[in-house]
Amino acid sequence: MLKKNHDYRIRIAKRIAKELTAGMVVNLGVGIPTLIPDFLDPNQGVFLQSENGILGMGPTPADEEIDMDCISASKHPVTLDLGASIFSSSDSFAMIRGGHIDVAVLGALQVSEKGEIANWAVPGKDILGVGGAMDLVPGAKKIIIAITHLTKDHSPKLVKELTYPSSGIRSAEMIVTEKAVFSIKDGVMVLEEIAEDTSLEEIMATTEARFQIAENLKYMHV
Amino acid sequence: MTMHSITSSKLKTPEEAIDLIQDGDTLLVGGFGLCGTPLTLIDAIAMQTKAMNLTVISNNLGEAGKGLGKLLRTGHIKKAVGSYFTSNRDAVKAWKNGELEIELIPQGTLAEAIRAGGAGIAGFYIKTGVGTELAKGKEERIFNGERYILIEGITAKVALIKAWKADTLGNLIYSKSARNFNPMMATAAELVIAEVDEIVPVGELDPERIVTPHNYIDVIVESRYEKSGGIYVEKKS
Numbered sequence: 001m002l003k004k005n006h007d008y009r010i011r012i013a014k015r016i017a018k019e020l021t022a023g024m025v026v027n028l029g030v031g032i033p034t035l036i037p038d039f040l041d042p043n044q045g046v047f048l049q050s051e052n053g054i055l056g057m058g059p060t061p062a063d064e065e066i067d068m069d070c071i072s073a074s075k076h077p078v079t080l081d082l083g084a085s086i087f088s089s090s091d092s093f094a095m096i097r098g099g100h101i102d103v104a105v106l107g108a109l110q111v112s113e114k115g116e117i118a119n120w121a122v123p124g125k126d127i128l129g130v131g132g133a134m135d136l137v138p139g140a141k142k143i144i145i146a147i148t149h150l151t152k153d154h155s156p157k158l159v160k161e162l163t164y165p166s167s168g169i170r171s172a173e174m175i176v177t178e179k180a181v182f183s184i185k186d187g188v189m190v191l192e193e194i195a196e197d198t199s200l201e202e203i204m205a206t207t208e209a210r211f212q213i214a215e216n217l218k219y220m221h222v
Numbered sequence: 223m224t225m226h227s228i229t230s231s232k233l234k235t236p237e238e239a240i241d242l243i244q245d246g247d248t249l250l251v252g253g254f255g256l257c258g259t260p261l262t263l264i265d266a267i268a269m270q271t272k273a274m275n276l277t278v279i280s281n282n283l284g285e286a287g288k289g290l291g292k293l294l295r296t297g298h299i300k301k302a303v304g305s306y307f308t309s310n311r312d313a314v315k316a317w318k319n320g321e322l323e324i325e326l327i328p329q330g331t332l333a334e335a336i337r338a339g340g341a342g343i344a345g346f347y348i349k350t351g352v353g354t355e356l357a358k359g360k361e362e363r364i365f366n367g368e369r370y371i372l373i374e375g376i377t378a379k380v381a382l383i384k385a386w387k388a389d390t391l392g393n394l395i396y397s398k399s400a401r402n403f404n405p406m407m408a409t410a411a412e413l414v415i416a417e418v419d420e421i422v423p424v425g426e427l428d429p430e431r432i433v434t435p436h437n438y439i440d441v442i443v444e445s446r447y448e449k450s451g452g453i454y455v456e457k458k459s
Contacts, residue, residue: 069258069399087401088333088406107450128306133328138352139350168355
């Protein structure tokens with residue numbers, strides 16, 4: 001089961017990597033999004049922004065080149081790509097809040113059928129961390145949600161209305177799970193792609209959110 | 223006063239610097255996790271008992287037993303204000319046991335509130351958090367048809383920051399992502415104490431590279447840590 005879950009996460013990361021194109025400034029949130037750099041071609045021309053103050057974040061360094069003054073938002077050592085720049089946390093969030101990030105890829109606990117995101121707190125559990133998730137929600141030009149289709153106990157994560165605390169009123173534009181890709185336009189969720197190892201019936205049975213089916217529904221290729 | 227007496231007056235030992243902190247003070251402490259954290263100043267706080275009951279404003283409380291996490295174990299912290307405490311299991315435990323108050327602020331809101339505080343701006347309106355539990359009780363206003371909430375600027379009695387190099391006047395430059403919250407915090411407290419890896423003569427830092435000008439800095443302390451294999455370890459001497 002764990003192996004399968006890991007494969008699902010890889011599939012989601014690979015599919016989202018294909019959405020990121022040359023010249024885009026992209027912020028990757030915690031969770032599944034942190035897997036995406038492994039599937040970006042170095043020549044893909046994507047600039048990774050890290051909210052602790054880096055534009056042009058590069059891959060993990062070799063052990064002998066680790067510098068703990070240079071870390072990602074997940075607090076792992078990283079390198080600086082050619083053309084990278086360093087700035088303070090307030091400048092970094094001015095960049096995020098001010099609409100200068102093309103795409104934010106965020107993990108989530110739930111997404112509503114209108115695209116509202118819950119990604120910082122679980123009801124009934126202690127709320128002791130929010131980090132930068134709430135800043136990215138209203139700030140990024142486009143939000144892609146990377147999420148497994150079901151919870152560990154097989155409940156849908158794509159729901160009619162959030163039962164987890166909201167991360168803000170702004171909606172995501174795209175949702176990628178291991179089973180499907182959805183878009184959200186004008187508050188309507190549309191099934192755009194389905195994975196080859198699932199079926200429309202299975203997606204309907206495992207998705208609580210109401211969605212339309214795109215006229216040109218495609219298979220999800222990674 | 224001569225240039226020499228100005229330039230030497232800010233240099234203090236960690237213990238002399240920490241002696242300026244009073245019981246119950248509010249401290250801004252720089253760093254993101256353990257990156258860009260004034261480890262030497264934190265050690266010096268841990269070793270004294272005059273200044274207890276501290277309110278600490280920092281993105282995190284370090285890690286369990288490390289960085290600010292050390293002061294949680296020594297019982298110096300009464301309240302923590304920041305964005306992410308889940309990564310320090312001691313903080314979670316202390317909060318559950320009622321030994322630690324926590325105020326949660328989104329990371330970007332925290333950064334901007336400190337910047338505003340240091341820039342003489344009492345408050346500002348942002349979209350972050352609108353419609354969430356963290357906006358409860360905050361004034362809301364519509365600008366250009368969109369909802370914003372009012373956030374007040376943050377200042378504190380003391381700021382403890384970490385930079386890479388200082389000249390003896392107190393001009394600072396930072397190292398990579400260890401910059402994070404430090405430049406804002408340097409502007410937002412009555413007393414600003416900077417821990418640095420290296421102190422150099424005036425004139426050695428390129429004016430174009432200086433991030434924090436010297437007038438923000440009251441005290442300069444040389445770090446008792448050094449990098450070994452890219453990781454900060456205590457100096458041997």
